[in-house]
Amino acid sequence: MKIDRMQAFSDGVYAILITILVLDFKVPDYQAGHLLLALFKQWPTMFAYIISFLYIGTIWLFHHDFFQTLKKTNASVNVINLVMLFSVTLIDFPTALVANTLISKNSADMQVAFIYYDFVALFISFTFAWLYTYVRKHPELTTMKANQKRFYAAIKYDPVRSVSIYGVAILMTFISIWVGAMLLLAGIIYHFIAYLRLSYSIRHVFIFGEGPDRRNK
């Protein structure tokens, strides 16, 4: 399997997923002349949309920069990648649930929706931890040589940290929905910051093999 085509397929899934999120926006039922009010009541849909767009966008950037460090793939990486894509596609539904329960404002339902989202986020971070661990044990797949150890020393705890944040978010949501929601948000923002660090590491610290370097110029 060529690494190029696997990335193209994955990019396709990310592009589709991030775009079909807009299908959550539905023309509301409203009385003639009261569209503005009806749209304002939809604010959670916009809010959930912004968060999930940022989240999927960040995961895509992550996925992208990480696969750039690989020079080939194998059946195991293909399967891990498929599980990862599966986990990411799950974001769509809890996004709609969070928006809906924020509109209907029932706390028990909001709790369920946030915990659902938390579990999906935890699952996604777990698949990244799995991929990092697998690739670290198979250095023959990467374009990095001596620097691989330092690279993984820098990033290896990122997925574990994410899993922990979402784990705590789940627990806290039982006590306070809003604290739990803040932790979920913090987790997503943490991903974004971790991406910037990963991107920096890849560009400035490591020497690449011929493949990606040739194209980058």
Add this chain to the structure above:
Amino acid sequence: MKIDRMQAFSDGVYAILITILVLDFKVPDYQAGHLLLALFKQWPTMFAYIISFLYIGTIWLFHHDFFQTLKKTNASVNVINLVMLFSVTLIDFPTALVANTLISKNSADMQVAFIYYDFVALFISFTFAWLYTYVRKHPELTTMKANQKRFYAAIKYDPVRSVSIYGVAILMTFISIWVGAMLLLAGIIYHFIAYLRLSYSIRHVFIFGEGPDRRNK
């Protein structure tokens, strides 16, 4: 027609199909405070989603690795490929039917839904059998040379076996829905195992022409 672009188009169809499966998840109608229960009742949707995601993902991997052994395409391969893509897009609807009938629990309807899914799976396996047969008779399309015979000896019965499994699944569903459903599941898992074997064959047993090899390094 360049083989690259045909693969890109096919990859696009697979990526879209695997992603729009998530549209089957719909916010359920529920009484305020009872979202959790409503979601648990949706378990067949999640179950059918997991199976169909695994199934389409496996077919994509298959399609991908197989086309990697081709160096060019012609009008016949284009038409077979289009029929194959057509057969795969049909998975979406019986996935929804299986989920729905598992929720409503009427045995006659479940039978119909499973047999529909079986027929689609049988059709997909048939298109693979068609493609294998065609390519075996046109060795000028492949990058394999002397090894082609051995390669096809290893894989040629895979689609026939799949067709048989689904054929038996259809018959058994008339006697027992659950035995039929188990056979359908077994067929999908068999695909996955067959993919791992195909992937192994391609990588370890055969010598490729210049095309794919150059990129794989």
Add this chain to the structure above:
Amino acid sequence: MKIDRMQAFSDGVYAILITILVLDFKVPDYQAGHLLLALFKQWPTMFAYIISFLYIGTIWLFHHDFFQTLKKTNASVNVINLVMLFSVTLIDFPTALVANTLISKNSADMQVAFIYYDFVALFISFTFAWLYTYVRKHPELTTMKANQKRFYAAIKYDPVRSVSIYGVAILMTFISIWVGAMLLLAGIIYHFIAYLRLSYSIRHVFIFGEGPDRRNK
């Protein structure tokens, strides 16, 4: 604008369009135990799906092989291509209308649905005629040299013939819906045959420039 990326974008639109056609399949309302009957009543959805899938697939193959003869693009080709993609995306809706009116069986409505489909098909063929004419007048865009004249002599009337078939189909639908529907079907099958001829012409009659040829080997 690189010709490669314009093709990639167009391929994306075709892949999405051909795949979202499946969203027309909706779980029917049915009484418990009568799913089979409800599905049989949906036969026009399957029928319209098969026709539109074949149609879009054929147009994609056409688009693809034709753009393979171009070595560069310009603002005019970009605009013509965008209009062409626009015309193709319109197929989705009359497909649903044809399916719906065949289910409800009102002749006046069927007439409307078929004529709508005819007009879209006529529009698509018109955009192909426009593209052929433009490219014929700008030989600097193509990879063909001396052979261009012969190439266009072979294919130039294809879009005009299509436009005529759909024009007659529209007129006939006022007299007999079924004769009109047969003509529409004939037009789509004609496209498919014309594609096979175009594909043959490109491969066997003409000498290509360096670009596509290098990749085809």
Add this chain to the structure above:
Amino acid sequence: MKIDRMQAFSDGVYAILITILVLDFKVPDYQAGHLLLALFKQWPTMFAYIISFLYIGTIWLFHHDFFQTLKKTNASVNVINLVMLFSVTLIDFPTALVANTLISKNSADMQVAFIYYDFVALFISFTFAWLYTYVRKHPELTTMKANQKRFYAAIKYDPVRSVSIYGVAILMTFISIWVGAMLLLAGIIYHFIAYLRLSYSIRHVFIFGEGPDRRNK
């Protein structure tokens, strides 16, 4: 991050977005025999579809030609691009709102729908202004050398002009919906003309680096 893959991802989002616009066409509720009338009443859906298709198509051409002048990307460009894609995906919903309010004909609701569309258009133009400004300050990202100044002198005010047009459109919509709507339309047509100018500038005035040029031949 390779510039190629970022463009591929962006192209994917544009292709999906422009194609799922067709999902706004829904089979109307109609009395048997009155489909034609029901379809005529849907004219605003077609109208809004044409405008948004033209708009997204133009933005894609813009995005495309602009990124062709870049030879590499960095984390900032990635983030700006993600915000830009986010802004463009927002077009889908106000398209549906404009169509719906034109059908129901309540002026207060039409005002809301047009202003929503205006704000999205203003946001999109703002992200282009942001990108232009960033790239102008980071000439190391582009393939242009001495000509960069002249290039930006020619195009730098385009996004500012767009922002102004949409700003005025918002204000005018409070006074007269139709004047506001005309301004929105004028803004979209202005984009199209600005694209033709940009495309001309890139092709005729500037000398590119090796990358894009090699492929253009």
